[in-house]
Amino acid sequence: MIKIAINSDICTGCRVCELTCAFIHTRSFTPENSRIHVEKDEFNGKDIPYVCIQCEEKYCIENCPTGALEIDIQTGAIKVDEESCIGCGVCVRVCPYNGARVHKKNKKVLICDLCNGDPECVKKCPVGALSLEQI
Numbered sequence: 001m002i003k004i005a006i007n008s009d010i011c012t013g014c015r016v017c018e019l020t021c022a023f024i025h026t027r028s029f030t031p032e033n034s035r036i037h038v039e040k041d042e043f044n045g046k047d048i049p050y051v052c053i054q055c056e057e058k059y060c061i062e063n064c065p066t067g068a069l070e071i072d073i074q075t076g077a078i079k080v081d082e083e084s085c086i087g088c089g090v091c092v093r094v095c096p097y098n099g100a101r102v103h104k105k106n107k108k109v110l111i112c113d114l115c116n117g118d119p120e121c122v123k124k125c126p127v128g129a130l131s132l133e134q135i
């Protein structure tokens with residue numbers, strides 16, 4: 001199993017990762033459709049990418065009131081059943097890693113699916129701020 005490791009010290013905030021993810025999943029370059037997101041830490045002058053890190057605790061799965069989340073046994077990523085997701089945002093609030101977001105328009109949760117085990121954002125980051133780690 002793999003996870004995406006983030007080195008925010010070298011992230012330039014270019015957001016190529018967001019655009020890549022949005023394009024791969026929705027054929028649009030709309031950052032709101034991305035499962036990875038970059039936040040600006042104005043105080044420290046840093047850009048910090050956030051994405052699901054396949055943590056051990058899996059608070060999102062445990063707390064989802066509709067059972068919309070489960071582990072993909074092939075990749076270890078969190079799988080979202082969009083039919084069951086009601087967009088309540090509980091999974092977003094309980095994630096200590098800022099790894100999930102509810103899409104503003106369709107109210108379905110966005111969580112990294114690891115692109116079936118070969119994450120495109122990792123390949124496209126121009127400075128190597130994203131990498132793969134075995135877990």
Ligand code: SF4
Binds near residue numbers: 014017
């Ligand atoms: S593509 Fe890489 S450098 Fe650009 S914002 Fe994403 S993580 Fe940072």
Ligand code: SF4
Binds near residue numbers: 084089
């Ligand atoms: S937003 Fe969707 S996946 Fe997240 S806790 Fe609510 S119903 Fe479950």
